[in-house]
Amino acid sequence: MADVVVEQGRLARVASPHRKGANLRNVLGRKSTVAFFLTLPLILLIFLLVLYPAFYSLYLATLNKAMTKFVGLGNFTFLFKRETFWMVVKQSCIFAVTAVIFKALIGFIVAHFVHNIPGKKQRKWRGMLLVPWVIPPAMSTLAWLWLFDPSYSAFNYTLSFFGVGPIPWLGNTFWARFSIILVNVWYGAPFFLIMYLAALKSVPDQLYEAAAIDGANWWQRIWFITLPMMRNIIAITTLFSLIVTFANFDIVRILTSGGPLDTTHLFATWAFQVGIQSSDIPLGACVSLFMVPILAVAAIFILRDVSKRGNEA
Amino acid sequence: MADVALRKVIKRYDDVEAVRGIDLDISDHEFIVLVGPSGCGKSTTLRMIAGLEDITGGDIMIGGDVVNDVPPKDRDIAMVFQNYALYPHMTVAENMSFGLRLKHYPKAEIKARVTEAARLLDITDLIDRKPKQLSGGQRQRVAMGRAIVRNPKVFLFDEPLSNLDAKLRVQMRIEIKKVHQKVRTTTVYVTHDQVEAMTLADRVVVMNKGRIEQIGTPNELYHKPATRFVAGFIGSPAMNFIPCRLEDAAGTLRIRLSDRIAFPLPPARAARYGALPRTDKLLLGIRPEHLTEAHAHLEPGEETFDTVLDVTEPMGMETLVYFALDGTPVCGRVDPNAGAADGAPMRLAMDLNNMHLLNEETGAVL
Numbered sequence: 206m207a208d209v210v211v212e213q214g215r216l217a218r219v220a221s222p223h224r225k226g227a228n229l230r231n232v233l234g235r236k237s238t239v240a241f242f243l244t245l246p247l248i249l250l251i252f253l254l255v256l257y258p259a260f261y262s263l264y265l266a267t268l269n270k271a272m273t274k275f276v277g278l279g280n281f282t283f284l285f286k287r288e289t290f291w292m293v294v295k296q297s298c299i300f301a302v303t304a305v306i307f308k309a310l311i312g313f314i315v316a317h318f319v320h321n322i323p324g325k326k327q328r329k330w331r332g333m334l335l336v337p338w339v340i341p342p343a344m345s346t347l348a349w350l351w352l353f354d355p356s357y358s359a360f361n362y363t364l365s366f367f368g369v370g371p372i373p374w375l376g377n378t379f380w381a382r383f384s385i386i387l388v389n390v391w392y393g394a395p396f397f398l399i400m401y402l403a404a405l406k407s408v409p410d411q412l413y414e415a416a417a418i419d420g421a422n423w424w425q426r427i428w429f430i431t432l433p434m435m436r437n438i439i440a441i442t443t444l445f446s447l448i449v450t451f452a453n454f455d456i457v458r459i460l461t462s463g464g465p466l467d468t469t470h471l472f473a474t475w476a477f478q479v480g481i482q483s484s485d486i487p488l489g490a491c492v493s494l495f496m497v498p499i500l501a502v503a504a505i506f507i508l509r510d511v512s513k514r515g516n517e518a
Numbered sequence: 519m520a521d522v523a524l525r526k527v528i529k530r531y532d533d534v535e536a537v538r539g540i541d542l543d544i545s546d547h548e549f550i551v552l553v554g555p556s557g558c559g560k561s562t563t564l565r566m567i568a569g570l571e572d573i574t575g576g577d578i579m580i581g582g583d584v585v586n587d588v589p590p591k592d593r594d595i596a597m598v599f600q601n602y603a604l605y606p607h608m609t610v611a612e613n614m615s616f617g618l619r620l621k622h623y624p625k626a627e628i629k630a631r632v633t634e635a636a637r638l639l640d641i642t643d644l645i646d647r648k649p650k651q652l653s654g655g656q657r658q659r660v661a662m663g664r665a666i667v668r669n670p671k672v673f674l675f676d677e678p679l680s681n682l683d684a685k686l687r688v689q690m691r692i693e694i695k696k697v698h699q700k701v702r703t704t705t706v707y708v709t710h711d712q713v714e715a716m717t718l719a720d721r722v723v724v725m726n727k728g729r730i731e732q733i734g735t736p737n738e739l740y741h742k743p744a745t746r747f748v749a750g751f752i753g754s755p756a757m758n759f760i761p762c763r764l765e766d767a768a769g770t771l772r773i774r775l776s777d778r779i780a781f782p783l784p785p786a787r788a789a790r791y792g793a794l795p796r797t798d799k800l801l802l803g804i805r806p807e808h809l810t811e812a813h814a815h816l817e818p819g820e821e822t823f824d825t826v827l828d829v830t831e832p833m834g835m836e837t838l839v840y841f842a843l844d845g846t847p848v849c850g851r852v853d854p855n856a857g858a859a860d861g862a863p864m865r866l867a868m869d870l871n872n873m874h875l876l877n878e879e880t881g882a883v884l
Contacts, residue, residue, distance in 0.1 A: 411603035414570050419617035419664075420591040429616070433607040 265490040312397025338395035520581030520671040528575035538728040553715035554725035596665035746881035776844035784819035803874035809850030819871040
């Protein structure tokens with residue numbers, strides 16, 4: 206008996222350092238720990254590229270032009286008094302809302318057409334229709350810039366046959382605003398198309414058959430079946446697109462640089478002009494910060510609805 | 519309510535002919551079941567009646583009117599789908615009233631009809647729930663409710679019980695029968711389950727490879743199958759088919775199953791089969807319940823033989839016995855107390871009064 210006890214004691218002693226190692230291994234082996242380490246690169250990236258610049262711009266926005274003195278909310282009150290600022294607010298809203306509405310509408314309609322194309326052909330069409338979204342916007346916008354050229358462009362040349370024009374596509378406030386929206390819709394509609402197409406495919410055919418038997422015509426089928434079934438996708442894509450469109454930079458920068466007379470400036474392009482080109486970095490940071498509250502309100506409204514429906518569905 | 523008629527209806531997909539010329543008359547109030555294996559064209563036929571599939575040839579009539587080119591919404595039919603196809607974003611009441619709301623019925627009438635249907639189907643408490651919150655059986659009831667409130671000319675059921683578990687299926691089968699007894703709407707019901715077909719139908723339509731094999735009451739199909747396919751498809755366990763030939767011996771007509779087994783035919787059968795050429799290759803069709811343990815006293819037409827059982831399956835009220843006759847597997851049904859055991863010899867009796875004789879080549883029942 207005694208031998209056995211000693212044996213057990215030694216075993217226990219030998220085992221104890223092992224247990225410490227096992228503890229560490231347990232911690233490392235926990236699912237939450239593994240998950241943390243797997244997401245760590247992303248967390249670091251977000252910290253470096255999003256959080257740090259965001260807080261840094263908050264800090265910058267409270268400095269004077271030379272960045273030597275703390276001025277508190279001075280930059281903000283200065284902005285509120287400038288007419289250009291309110292024009293940029295208005296133009297950003299008009300641009301984002303109009304562009305998103307048209308992108309969603311065109312995406313929805315084209316998704317229906319593509320959905321009804323059978324099999325292999327559908328893949329071809331899907332690929333072709335995605336092209337605008339795949340080309341880097343800086344490149345494709347340059348092509349548009351040539352198309353919009355007042356004297357030698359394809360658009361005005363074609364229109365001349367109908368006795369129309371020449372239209373100052375980028376030289377007149379209305380046409381310039383129209384043009385940047387047009388290019389943005391051209392660029393962004395394929396994203397809606399692909400999202401809506403996926404959503405359409407997830408609606409069971411039998412629901413449409415049941416609706417057809419229940420007496421629904423095509424419009425009622427879209428209104429009572431398709432739209433309710435796609436509500437969440439529509440809300441999320443709209444929100445996503447609203448944010449991206451609102452913060453658009455490249456299209457306006459390349460086509461008009463904000464002109465004529467700053468009438469096509471968006472927050473991002475104006476912040477760039479004020480902050481970088483006019484060397485007033487604190488004021489530029491201040492302009493860019495104005496996007497946050499506006500987008501936050503939109504995000505809260507749309508996402509609140511999504512989570513509510515998520516619960517009931 | 520109305521009768522339904524199909525005249526030489528054909529459905530072709532590219533080069534596959536799914537339905538090959540079907541003629542069918544369904545009278546008012548009748549409960550018709552289309553039954554057959556997968557791919558026999560039964561669902562396609564139903565969907566053509568519904569208007570969900572175009573027809574390639576022939577005519578479909580509902581209430582005497584040709585509806586070939588009438589869209590589903592104008593055919594005044596209601597359909598219950600296999601996966602229920604309830605609108606997930608609508609409540610039970612909204613699901614049921616959808617068709618009526620589209621047709622702008624007065625609110626009071628919609629409410630009355632939904633309440634009545636819910637009461638009939640015993641789903642009154644569920645009326646404000648969403649389909650997600652319902653069990654399979656409850657969803658099935660709602661799908662039926664959606665059909666009932668419309669008060670259509672014809673009900674169409676497309677394998678409505680296939681997604682339910684076995685117990686619920688039996689229960690819902692009875693519910694469907696009860697509902698039909700109350701509303702008496704002409705019904706076309708598609709299933710691959712011959713038990714469902716037999717229990718529900720006024721008349722069963724057995725389909726195979728896009729054609730109708732036989733139309734008849736459940737009893738007719740069971741006792742007087744027209745073809746080998748029907749004989750083998752209806753009934754579980756299936757009818758046995760044993761190769762055989764006719765021979766004359768000592769002035770009586772005999773049926774020879776193997777070198778060692780030959781039975782004299784009962785007089786009625788002998789008269790019926792007497793004119794057949796003795797050289798034809800034939801099949802003896804005999805249902806398992808007509809292959810029982812041999813009693814001491816044999817009825818006229820019963821013949822006994824000895825065999826060795828391969829496998830036995832005790833089912834409680836009966837025992838299924840499997841053995842081979844000259845290499846052909848055969849199934850019989852014996853009393854659980856008859857002493858059947860795996861590998862044991864047993865003396866069995868074949869009731870030739872209930873035999874069928876089939877032509878092996880054409881499959882026709884003679």
